[in-house]
Amino acid sequence: MGKGLKELVEELSKPAVDKSDIPLVYKWKDNGENGARLLTMPNIPTPLQGDGMQPRTIFGVSQWNKIRKQCYADANYHCQICGFDCSDSIMHAHEVYSIDYKKHTSTFERVVALCPLCHVKGIHSGRALTLFKKGVPYMSKEKLLEGAENAFTIISSYNKAHPGQAPLRAFETFLEYAKHPALASEMSRLIKKYNMQFYRINEKTWKTKYWSDWRIIIDGAEYPTVYATREDWEKAMEKSNTNNRIDESKKSFFEEVNAYFDKLENNH
Numbered sequence: 001m002g003k004g005l006k007e008l009v010e011e012l013s014k015p016a017v018d019k020s021d022i023p024l025v026y027k028w029k030d031n032g033e034n035g036a037r038l039l040t041m042p043n044i045p046t047p048l049q050g051d052g053m054q055p056r057t058i059f060g061v062s063q064w065n066k067i068r069k070q071c072y073a074d075a076n077y078h079c080q081i082c083g084f085d086c087s088d089s090i091m092h093a094h095e096v097y098s099i100d101y102k103k104h105t106s107t108f109e110r111v112v113a114l115c116p117l118c119h120v121k122g123i124h125s126g127r128a129l130t131l132f133k134k135g136v137p138y139m140s141k142e143k144l145l146e147g148a149e150n151a152f153t154i155i156s157s158y159n160k161a162h163p164g165q166a167p168l169r170a171f172e173t174f175l176e177y178a179k180h181p182a183l184a185s186e187m188s189r190l191i192k193k194y195n196m197q198f199y200r201i202n203e204k205t206w207k208t209k210y211w212s213d214w215r216i217i218i219d220g221a222e223y224p225t226v227y228a229t230r231e232d233w234e235k236a237m238e239k240s241n242t243n244n245r246i247d248e249s250k251k252s253f254f255e256e257v258n259a260y261f262d263k264l265e266n267n268h
Helices: 005-013 018-024 035-040 055-059 061-074 116-123 125-134 141-161 173-177 184-193 230-243 253-266
Strands: 092-100 105-114 215-218 221-224
Touching: 035 116, 035 141, 055 061, 055 215, 061 092, 061 105, 092 116, 105 116, 116 125, 116 141, 125 141, 125 173, 141 173, 141 184, 173 184
Parallel strands: 105 215
Antiparallel strands: 092 105, 215 221
């Protein structure tokens, strides 16, 4: 890998120059090629996180259920990252965006069908780590590391199969695992084993004058962030976490979301 894990973590913890954000926006959105590229998706820009900003909310229950179930059928109930046959388990729907960090827009492109391993413990590695820190039973150390190794295996295999291309790099949230005492040793081993490289997105300017400029675009319609400032967002997130009635000890968050929308639709 060249650099040690400590040096890599320290490097990615430093402020990044804004212009470095711009070239990273299109790798994961190509309709014709899913797989490993989807595992390189960055976090949703913070101003667009939270209640009211998700396509499933904007579309409404009935329309969202049609979209996600059609997506599952189109994928023949196989994960569009690893190819796992999900016919006997609950599939997850994940939204794909093209993010323009200069224009402060996140354009909804499509929905992809994913298995729980690639979705919850792969793309949503940040949330997985948060649940692990909270001591949620279904997000154990073993599960967290399983998700990381699954993601690294797929990205590494892609890079080996495309030697003439610039290697895909994982998003920086996996490096947060390396900062946790219970995970650091195993993450160091996995990063070295798969020669994993990482990239980061700088959110420094979003905390000040550009926060309220962010908007999500769906079918040409623009939906601005519902939070005027980062402080408003933080208060909303704290309230949401306090009022969250999902029993995270039994099912994953995304399984509960799917079940919730099914129940609402059936009650109409």
